[in-house]
Every structure is written in structure tokens, then in C-alpha cells.
Amino acid sequence: xxxxxxxxxxxxxxxxxxxxxxxxxxxNEEDIKMMARCIRLDRECADICSLAAKAMQSNSPLVxxxxxxxxxxxxxxxxxCKKHSHHEHCLQxxxxxxxxxxxxxxxVS
Amino acid sequence: xxxxxxxxxxxxxxxxxxxxxxxxxxxNEEDIKMMARCIRLDRECADICSLAAKAMQSNSPLVxxxxxxxxxxxxxxxxxCKKHSHHEHCLQxxxxxxxxxxxxxxxVS
Amino acid sequence: xxxxxxxxxxxxxxxxxxxxxxxxxxxNEEDIKMMARCIRLDRECADICSLAAKAMQSNSPLVxxxxxxxxxxxxxxxxxCKKHSHHEHCLQxxxxxxxxxxxxxxxVS
Amino acid sequence: xxxxxxxxxxxxxxxxxxxxxxxxxxxNEEDIKMMARCIRLDRECADICSLAAKAMQSNSPLVxxxxxxxxxxxxxxxxxCKKHSHHEHCLQxxxxxxxxxxxxxxxVS
Numbered sequence: 001x002x003x004x005x006x007x008x009x010x011x012x013x014x015x016x017x018x019x020x021x022x023x024x025x026x027x028n029e030e031d032i033k034m035m036a037r038c039i040r041l042d043r044e045c046a047d048i049c050s051l052a053a054k055a056m057q058s059n060s061p062l063v064x065x066x067x068x069x070x071x072x073x074x075x076x077x078x079x080x081c082k083k084h085s086h087h088e089h090c091l092q093x094x095x096x097x098x099x100x101x102x103x104x105x106x107x108v109s
Numbered sequence: 110x111x112x113x114x115x116x117x118x119x120x121x122x123x124x125x126x127x128x129x130x131x132x133x134x135x136x137n138e139e140d141i142k143m144m145a146r147c148i149r150l151d152r153e154c155a156d157i158c159s160l161a162a163k164a165m166q167s168n169s170p171l172v173x174x175x176x177x178x179x180x181x182x183x184x185x186x187x188x189x190c191k192k193h194s195h196h197e198h199c200l201q202x203x204x205x206x207x208x209x210x211x212x213x214x215x216x217v218s
Numbered sequence: 219x220x221x222x223x224x225x226x227x228x229x230x231x232x233x234x235x236x237x238x239x240x241x242x243x244x245x246n247e248e249d250i251k252m253m254a255r256c257i258r259l260d261r262e263c264a265d266i267c268s269l270a271a272k273a274m275q276s277n278s279p280l281v282x283x284x285x286x287x288x289x290x291x292x293x294x295x296x297x298x299c300k301k302h303s304h305h306e307h308c309l310q311x312x313x314x315x316x317x318x319x320x321x322x323x324x325x326v327s
Numbered sequence: 328x329x330x331x332x333x334x335x336x337x338x339x340x341x342x343x344x345x346x347x348x349x350x351x352x353x354x355n356e357e358d359i360k361m362m363a364r365c366i367r368l369d370r371e372c373a374d375i376c377s378l379a380a381k382a383m384q385s386n387s388p389l390v391x392x393x394x395x396x397x398x399x400x401x402x403x404x405x406x407x408c409k410k411h412s413h414h415e416h417c418l419q420x421x422x423x424x425x426x427x428x429x430x431x432x433x434x435v436s
Contacts, residue, residue: 013340020384027254036245037170043261044169046385050377051156057347058373060153061146062182069178073171122231129275136363145354152370155276159268166238167264255388262387269374278371279364280400287396291389 004107005056008067011096011103012049012056015074018089018096019046022081025089038080038090045077049100056107067104074101113216114165117176120205120212121158121165124183127198127205128155131190134198147189147199154186158209165216176213183210222325223274226285229314229321230267230274233292236307236314237264240299243307256298256308263295267318274325285322292319331434332383335394338423338430339376339383342401345416345423346373349408352416365407365417372404376427383434394431401428 023042026035052070055063078097084090132151135144161179164172187206193199241260244253270288273281296315302308350369353362379397382390405424411417 009344016381017336017384020381024385027258032254033250036250039257040167040245041170043385044164044171046381047160048171050381051160054343054347054373054377055153057344058149058351061150061185062153062157062178065178065181069171069174072174076170118235125272126227126275129272133276136367139360141360141363145359148366149354152276155272159272163234163238163264163268166235167242167261258385259388262382262389265378266389269378273371276367279368279403280371280375280396283396283399287389287392290392294388 008103008107009053009056011100012053012070015096015100016046016049016053018093019043019049019077022089022093025087029087035084038077038084041073041077041080042093045073045097048073052104064108067108071101071104071108074098074104117212117216118162118165120209121162121179124205124209125155125158125162127202128152128158128186131198131202134196138196144193147186147193150182150186150189151202154182154206157182161213173217176217180210180213180217183207183213226321226325227271227274229318230271230288233314233318234264234267234271236311237261237267237295240307240311243305247305253302256295256302259291259295259298260311263291263315266291270322282326285326289319289322289326292316292322335430335434336380336383338427339380339397342423342427343373343376343380345420346370346376346404349416349420352414356414362411365404365411368400368404368407369420372400372424375400379431391435394435398428398431398435401425401431 019042023039026039026042029035048070052066055066060066074097078094081090081094081097085094128151132148135148135151138144157179161175164175169175183206187203190199190203190206194203237260241257244257244260247253266288270284273284278284292315296312296319299308299312299315303312346369350366353366353369356362375397379393382393387393401424405421405428408417408421408424412421
């Protein structure tokens with residue numbers, strides 16, 4: 001594994017965790033109707049973060065394309081979570097998403 | 110599910126099948142050393158094709174970005190498989206990959 | 219690919235499609251609060267069905283264990299969807315889940 | 328997220344990393360022919376470890392069944408890697424696999 005990947009992998013795994021927790025928490029919220037888009041994006045973002053970690057850990061020939069997709073979805077998920085930042089889990093998720101997007105873009109450039 | 114997705118989903122599932130079969134067959138080839146890159150790309154391509162089918166079937170907010178990634182990897186996998194077209198499984202896989210890439214690009218445009 | 223797998227793979231891919239569609243439809247329902255467990259199980263079931271199809275298509279050494287897990291989750295998802303069978307998408311999903319569970323158990327035995 | 332999951336999630340993510348690295352390293356080995364089963368199991372094990380982490384992080388209703396599958400595949404992958412322990416990556420992977428299997432079984436019991 002390329003050592004330059006270390007920090008980016010860490011950010012992806014942090015974001016995966018935040019998104020999976022937020023997905024679970026949103027499904028338990030009273031105002032779940034408002035969280036529908038958040039629920040979708042959380043799950044999708046968690047899946048792509050884990051895909052990006054896998055791509056870096058296994059030196060995938062597609063690592064750049066996958067990390068760019070990861071940055072795209074992290075930004076969308078972060079924007080959505082930011083709207084619900086009165087929920088602690090959404091606030092944390094937004095932060096992890098924006099950080100992960102930043103690391104993914106830096107890694108690719 | 111958007112009905113325009115039907116053909117593209119079908120191409121993704123065909124490609125997923127061809128890539129998974131090619132992955133298995135390559136691992137059983139005598140000249141496995143030459144197939145190392147094919148083995149990598151087959152597995153990665155199968156995973157992304159299934160991700161793209163999921164994105165279309167569930168109306169993901171990221172459907173375009175995911176289908177573009179799918180087209181990228183299908184083209185890389187198809188190019189690699191084409192080099193080994195004396196293996197029937199690689200020939201079939203290359204065809205499925207190029208077809209899937211075409212449908213994904215058409216769907217996005 | 220083992221030809222005995224054909225029907226089981228087909229059932230898994232049908233179920234994956236039904237679950238992804240049901241996930242999307244549930245997130246758009248007015249009574250989304252009642253659908254929270256359905257949303258969870260739909261997504262999880264779709265993911266495992268695609269994993270099971272991959273395992274069969276690539277002759278995974280873990281094919282039996284994965285298909286048993288697939289049967290377990292299909293039954294749980296089917297039971298939950300059956301409770302909401304006034305929604306057409308849940309009714310269809312329940313049917314696909316039970317059929318897939320049956321094929322997976324038959325394949326393993 | 329259930330706090331009892333913490334250690335098990337950590338073991339899954341360690342194992343995912345070891346398996347992805349081993350997959351990559353095996354594909355670059357001279358004696359790749361001998362590593363074919365290792366390559367298969369590495370990839371499959373990495374995927375299931377990430378699935379298990381996701382299940383715990385999102386309080387999946389299927390968390391026990393998924394962690395049991397994870398233990399099964401970790402044991403198979405660990406046994407295979409142990410045979411190739413003259414390769415440092417296989418030795419490390421075997422250790423991570425057995426540790427992850429142990430945590431998954433403990434978590435479920």
C-alpha cells in the first residue's frame with residue numbers, strides 16, 4: 001500500500017463510520033420524513049467510502065476515479081447533513097464528509 | 110425506477126456476470142501470471158457494475174456520477190480483456206464491458 | 219459458473235431489484251415513520267443478494283455460507299414487507315424475498 | 328452504535344486492510360499460481376469484513392448473522408494464508424484474520 005494513502009484511508013473510514021451511525025440515528029428520529037434524503041445519502045456515502053478505502057488498500061488501477069467519486073458524494077452528503085445540524089449525528093457526519101472530500105481531492109491531485 | 114434505466118441496468122448485470130466469470134476463469138488459467146491485471150480489473154468492474162445497477166434501481170442522487178465511474182472502469186477492463194481474447198471468457202468479458210460502458214455513457218448524457 | 223446456480227442467481231437479482239425499488243419507494247411514502255425497519259432491511263437485503271449473485275458467478279469458496287445468510291435476510295425482509303402489503307412495492311418485495319430465500323436454501327442443501 | 332461493538336469493528340477494519348494488502352501483494356508475487364486461492368479469499372474476506380463493520384456501525388437487524396459469516400470467512404482465509412507464511416503479507420493477514428474471527432464469535436455469543 002502506498003504510504004501517501006494512509007491519511008486519506010483514515011478519513012474514508014472515519015466518514016464511513018459517521019455515515020453509518022447517522023443512517024441509523026436518522027431512521028430513529030421523530031422527524032424522519034425530513035431526513036429521507038439524508039438517509040439515502042448516508043448509506044450511499046458509507047458504501048463509497050468503504051470502496052475508496054478498499055481501492056487504496058489494494059492499489060486499484062481505478063483508485064483516482066473512485067476517490068473522485070468519493071469526494072463528490074461526500075460533498076453532497078455533507079451539504080445535506082449540514083441542513084440538519086441541530087441533530088448531533090448530522091453535525092458530526094457533515095464534518096467527517098467535508099474532511100474526507102478534502103483528503104480525496106488532495107490525494108488525486 | 111426510471112424506465113429509461115432498464116436497458117442500462119441490464120447491461121450492467123450482464124457485465125457483472127461476465128466479469129465475475131472471467132475472474133474465476135483467470136484464477137484457474139495456467140498462464141495466471143499474465144492475467145494478474147485482468148483478475149484485478151474483473152473484480153473491481155463487477156463490483157462497480159453492481160453498484161451502478163443498485164444506484165439506478167434505487168434512484169440514487171448520485172446515479173450519474175456512479176454510472177460515469179462504471180463506464181470508466183468498464184473501458185479499462187474491456188481493454189485489458191481484449192489483450193487476452195484467445196481466452197473465450199476474456200473475449201466475452203471485453204464485449205460485455207464495452208457494451209456496458211456505452212449504455213452508461215448514453216444514460217448519463 | 220456452475221449451471222445449477224442459474225436459477226438461484228436469477229432469483230437473487232430479482233430480489234435485489236425489488237428491494238432497491240422498495241427502498242426508494244418507502245423513502246417517498248407519507249407514512250415513512252412506519253417504514254423505517256423496511257427501509258433498513260430493503261437496503262441490507264439488496265446488498266446481500268448482490269453479494270450472493272457474485273459468490274455464485276465467481277465460484278466463491280464461501281458460496282454456501284453466503285447463500286445461507288442471503289436466505290436469512292430475505293426471510294426477515296419478506297416478513298417485514300408482508301406487514302405493509304397495502305403498498306404494492308412491499309407486496310412485490312415480499313414475494314421476491316421469499317422466492318429468493320427458497321432458492322438459496324435449495325441451492326445449499 | 329453499541330459500544331460493545333467498538334473492538335470488533337476495529338478488528339474487522341484491521342482485517343479488511345490486511346486482506347486488501349495481501350490481495351495486492353499476492354497478485355505481484357512470482358509464484359502467483361500457488362496464491363490463486365489466497366487471492367480469492369483475500370478479496371472475499373475484505374468485502375465481508377467491511378460489510379460486518381457496516382452492520383455494527385448502523386445497528387443492522389442482521390448484525391449477528393453477518394458477523395458469523397465474517398468469522399467463517401476469516402477462518403478460511405486465515406488457514407489459507409498460514410500456508411504461505413513465508414510471505415510477510417500472508418503471515419500478517421493470517422494473524423488479522425484469526426483475531427477478527429475471534430472477536431466476531433465473541434461479539435455474537
